[in-house]
Amino acid sequence: MLAVLVGYFGDFELAEESTAEAFAVAARRWPSEGSPANPAAWLVTTARNRAIDRLRRDRVLAEKLRLLEVTTQAVTEIDVDESEIPDERLELIFTCCHPALAVEAQVALTLRSVAGLGTEEIARAFLVSGETMKRRLTRAKTKIRDAGIPFSVPSAAQLPGRLTAVLAVTYLIFNQGYSEPGQAGHLAGEAIRLGRVLAGLLPDQAEPEGLLALMLLHDARRRARLSGPGGQDLVLLADQDRELWDWPQIGEARDILDRISGSRGPYMIQAAIASLQAADPVDWRQIGALYAELADLTGSPVVRLNSAVAIAEADGPAAALAVVDGLDLAGYQYFHSTRAELLRRLGRMEEAGAAYRSALALATAEPERRFLLFRLAECE
Amino acid sequence: MQYALLIYTEPGYLDSLSPAEQKAMSKEYWALRDAPEVVTGAGLQPVTTATTIRLAGGEMLVTDGPFADTKEVFGGIYLVEADNLDQATEIAARIPALRLGGAVEIRPTLGPAS
Numbered sequence: 001m002l003a004v005l006v007g008y009f010g011d012f013e014l015a016e017e018s019t020a021e022a023f024a025v026a027a028r029r030w031p032s033e034g035s036p037a038n039p040a041a042w043l044v045t046t047a048r049n050r051a052i053d054r055l056r057r058d059r060v061l062a063e064k065l066r067l068l069e070v071t072t073q074a075v076t077e078i079d080v081d082e083s084e085i086p087d088e089r090l091e092l093i094f095t096c097c098h099p100a101l102a103v104e105a106q107v108a109l110t111l112r113s114v115a116g117l118g119t120e121e122i123a124r125a126f127l128v129s130g131e132t133m134k135r136r137l138t139r140a141k142t143k144i145r146d147a148g149i150p151f152s153v154p155s156a157a158q159l160p161g162r163l164t165a166v167l168a169v170t171y172l173i174f175n176q177g178y179s180e181p182g183q184a185g186h187l188a189g190e191a192i193r194l195g196r197v198l199a200g201l202l203p204d205q206a207e208p209e210g211l212l213a214l215m216l217l218h219d220a221r222r223r224a225r226l227s228g229p230g231g232q233d234l235v236l237l238a239d240q241d242r243e244l245w246d247w248p249q250i251g252e253a254r255d256i257l258d259r260i261s262g263s264r265g266p267y268m269i270q271a272a273i274a275s276l277q278a279a280d281p282v283d284w285r286q287i288g289a290l291y292a293e294l295a296d297l298t299g300s301p302v303v304r305l306n307s308a309v310a311i312a313e314a315d316g317p318a319a320a321l322a323v324v325d326g327l328d329l330a331g332y333q334y335f336h337s338t339r340a341e342l343l344r345r346l347g348r349m350e351e352a353g354a355a356y357r358s359a360l361a362l363a364t365a366e367p368e369r370r371f372l373l374f375r376l377a378e379c380e
Numbered sequence: 381m382q383y384a385l386l387i388y389t390e391p392g393y394l395d396s397l398s399p400a401e402q403k404a405m406s407k408e409y410w411a412l413r414d415a416p417e418v419v420t421g422a423g424l425q426p427v428t429t430a431t432t433i434r435l436a437g438g439e440m441l442v443t444d445g446p447f448a449d450t451k452e453v454f455g456g457i458y459l460v461e462a463d464n465l466d467q468a469t470e471i472a473a474r475i476p477a478l479r480l481g482g483a484v485e486i487r488p489t490l491g492p493a494s
Contacts, residue, residue, distance in 0.1 A: 098465075100465055146488060147465050147486075147487075147488055148381045148383075148462075148463070148464040148465045148468070148488060149464065149465050149466075150463070150464035150465065150466050150467075152464075152466075154466075158466075
C-alpha cells in the first residue's frame with residue numbers, strides 16, 4: 001500500500017504519514033462500525049484523501065501545485081479489487097536503490113520502506129544510533145523529493161545496471177545479518193525475502209535468482225557457523241557439523257541453480273561455488289575453474305583473493321600465496337586474513353602474525369575478531 | 381522541474397584535440413543549447429580570466445582567479461527542463477566534456493520564493 005501511495009505522490013514522508021493516519025482512522029472506526037466491503041481500497045482512498053488535504057494546506061513549495069493539478073479530479077471510492085491494486089513494489093525497490101542516493105541510504109531506505117523494518121531496528125543492525133539512522137532516512141527521502149528521483153522501473157537499457165545496484169543492496173543487507181548475527185541476524189531472512197520478491201517480480205532476469213540461491217546456501221549453514229557460549233566463535237567451513245546445515249534450503253538453492261545454469265552471471269557463479277563447497281568431498285578444481293570464470297567476468301581483485309582459497313586446496317598454499325601477493329587490497333580485511341592463513345600453513349609464523357594483526361586492525365564483527373585473536377595467539 | 385547542469389573540467393582538457401575536433405566539439409555544445417529541453421546555457425572562458433569578489437570587513441575585496449583553486453574548474457552551465465532526475469541525467473550525458481574526463485553536477489533549481 002505504501003508503494004502505491006509513494007508512486008502517486010512521489011513523496012515518501014507524505015505517503016507514510018497519510019498511510020498511518022488511514023490505519024488510525026480504521027482502528028478507531030471499524031471495531032464499532034464494522035469494516036468496509038473492500039478494506040484495502042478504503043485504506044488507499046482514505047490515505048490518499050488525507051494526503052491531498054495536507055497538500056492543499058501546504059502552500060510553501062511551488063512544485064506541489066503540480067501534484068494538486070493531478071489530484072483535483074473527483075476523488076471517489078476507488079472501485080478496485082484487492083488483486084487489482086497495482087504491485088508497485090518494483091518501482092519502490094528501484095527508487096530506494098537509486099544511484100543518486102548514497103549506498104548506506106539505499107540500504108536503510110530499502111529496509112525501512114520495502115522490508116518495513118522500524119528505524120530503531122535498522123539502527124541496531126548497523127550499529128549506529130537511532131538518531132543517526134533517522135537522519136539518514138530523512139535525508140534520503142528529502143533528496144528523492146527535492147532532486148526529483150523518479151518512482152519508476154528503469155528502461156530496458158538502464159535495467160541491467162540498476163538491477164546490479166538493487167542486488168548489491170540486497171546482498172549488503174544479507175551480509176550484515178550474516179556477519180553480525182547477534183545484532184542483525186534477522187537481516188539475513190529479510191534479504192532472502194527481498195530476494196524472493198525480486199525473483200518473482202523480474203521473471204526474465206536470472207541474476208535475482210542467482211543471488212537468492214547464493215543467500216540460501218550461505219544461510220543454510222548458519223547454525224553450524226558459530227559455536228561457543230553466546231555463539232561468538234567462528235567455525236570454519238571444513239570443521240562445520242554438516243548435520244546442522246539446512247538441507248532442504250540447500251536443495252531449494254540447487255534446484256534454482258539447475259534452472260538458471262545457462263545464464264552465467266556473477267551471483268549465479270558464486271552460488272554454484274557455494275553449492276560445490278557444501279559437497280563432500282569438495283571438488284576444489286571445479287571451484288577453481290568457476291572462480292576463474294568469475295574473475296574474467298568481473299575483473300575483481302576480491303574474486304581473485306577468494307580463488308586463492310580454492311587454489312590452496314588444489315595446489316597448495318605456496319601457489320595460492322603467489323596469487324594473493326600479486327593483489328592490491330591493502331585496505332581489505334580478508335586480504336590480510338587470507339595471507340595470514342596461507343603463511344600459517346607454510347609455517348611462516350612471524351609473517352602470519354603480522355598479517356593477522358593487519359586484519360584485526362580492519363575487522364569489526366565480533367566473531368571474526370575473536371577468530372583472528374585466537375589465530376594470532378597461536379602464532380606467538 | 382528545472383535543473384542546473386554544472387560542468388567541471390581540468391584546464392586544458394581540450395588541448396589533446398586537433399583544431400578541427402575542437403571546432404566540432406564547440407558546435408556540439410551550441411547544438412545542445414538549442415535542444416528544446418534546454419532553457420539556456422553558457423560556456424565560461426578559461427579560469428585565467430576569472431576574478432572573484434567578496435565582502436570583508438565591510439570592504440569589497442577583489443582578487444585574481446576563481447573562487448575555488450581546485451584541479452577541476454567550473455567551466456559551463458546548462459539550465460534544462462526535465463520531468464525527473466533520470467531525464468535530466470540523460471540530457472547531461474550528452475555533454476561533450478564527459479568524454480574527456482570532465483564531470484557534470486546535476487542540481488534542481490529553486491522555485492520562485494512564495
